[in-house]
Amino acid sequence: MNEIVKDDAVNVLGGELAPCSTSPATGFFRDGCCNTCKEDVGSHTVCVEVTVDFLEYSRFAGNDLSTPHPEFAFPGLKEGDRWCLCATRWLEAYEKGMAPRVFLHNTHIKALEVIPLSLLEEFAVSIN
Numbered sequence: 001m002n003e004i005v006k007d008d009a010v011n012v013l014g015g016e017l018a019p020c021s022t023s024p025a026t027g028f029f030r031d032g033c034c035n036t037c038k039e040d041v042g043s044h045t046v047c048v049e050v051t052v053d054f055l056e057y058s059r060f061a062g063n064d065l066s067t068p069h070p071e072f073a074f075p076g077l078k079e080g081d082r083w084c085l086c087a088t089r090w091l092e093a094y095e096k097g098m099a100p101r102v103f104l105h106n107t108h109i110k111a112l113e114v115i116p117l118s119l120l121e122e123f124a125v126s127i128n
Contacts, residue, residue: 006035010109012117020047020106021082024075034084034108042086043114047106049125050081057098063089082106087114094119101125 006029009017022032026047028040034047048054055066055077065083068076077083082103091114093099102123111120 004037004039006037007108007110009033009035011105012107012109012112012120013104014109015105017108018103018105020084020103024077024081024083025073026082027084030073034106034111036108036110043088043110044084045087045108045111046085046090046115046120047103048083048085048090048100049103050077050079050083051100052079054093054098054100055079057093057096058089061089061092087111091115091119094123099123 011017017033017035019032020026020034025032027033027035028037028044029035034045036043036045050065058065065077068074090099102120102125104120104124107120
């Protein structure tokens, strides 16, 4: 069996990728970081702060993130949760005016293959 190998843990600013959330556990690997690999077809690389508007948009778009699914150890998301979102889903939400805020230090550099850094910076959460 082939071992899944994570890509380098570098954020969109060129620094070390910081954890996004362990409660709820997020990321393709459910390790709390927006790490990725070639098997991560959805590119779960954008660390966001979930909003009610985004959750409603996502549900409408066919990806209900607010309903718990205990069979997958998924508690369901609520406003204020941090989550590693697929880069293409974030861009779709942006195009519909529903993009959630982004944590740049926690967003994997691979997100830049889909989303320009200038857009991510526009939606960046300021952390002092």
